[in-house]
Amino acid sequence: MDEKNERKELLLRAQRICSGREYCISDIRSLLERWGAGSEETKAWVISRLTEDKFIDEQRYCRAFVIDHFRHSQWGKIKITMSLKSKNIPAATIAAGLEAIDEEEYLNLLKKIIRDHRRSVKAKNMYDLKGKLLRYALGKGFESNLVYGIINSETGD
Numbered sequence: 001m002d003e004k005n006e007r008k009e010l011l012l013r014a015q016r017i018c019s020g021r022e023y024c025i026s027d028i029r030s031l032l033e034r035w036g037a038g039s040e041e042t043k044a045w046v047i048s049r050l051t052e053d054k055f056i057d058e059q060r061y062c063r064a065f066v067i068d069h070f071r072h073s074q075w076g077k078i079k080i081t082m083s084l085k086s087k088n089i090p091a092a093t094i095a096a097g098l099e100a101i102d103e104e105e106y107l108n109l110l111k112k113i114i115r116d117h118r119r120s121v122k123a124k125n126m127y128d129l130k131g132k133l134l135r136y137a138l139g140k141g142f143e144s145n146l147v148y149g150i151i152n153s154e155t156g157d
Contacts, residue, residue, distance in 0.1 A: 062097030079141020
């Protein structure tokens with residue numbers, strides 16, 4: 001198959017996939033490599049066409065990613081940021097995407113996570129309980145200053 005037909009076939013395949021859900025440039029680059037896209041020029045051409053035709057939009061992807069992982073996976077801003085950075089999303093785009101999270105909703109989710117986890121935690125003493133709750137919330141990607149404050153207010157300190 002000549003390069004022109006390969007490009008068109010890869011573009012059509014990528015357009016079908018992108019019309020189903022949001023993808024970022026690094027996801028599409030990985031797919032193109034998996035599909036055996038020949039040269040870097042071909043990958044760049046397909047990605048530029050997808051971007052021009054609005055099949056790929058990093059800001060739209062970032063916003064959708066932030067909302068999905070916040071509401072469904074209950075991730076905090078730190079974990080969301082790190083995941084987006086691993087996909088080579090620019091810092092400014094990540095910051096704009098994180099603005100989609102309402103601060104009150106964010107704090108309410110953190111409180112809910114801590115309360116729910118507190119019910120299932122077995123701790124020897126208050127120090128052990130706080131440590132387990134702290135590790136859990138930090139593992140979910142929430143900021144330590146917020147976690148400390150909520151744990152202290154929930155445990156009566």
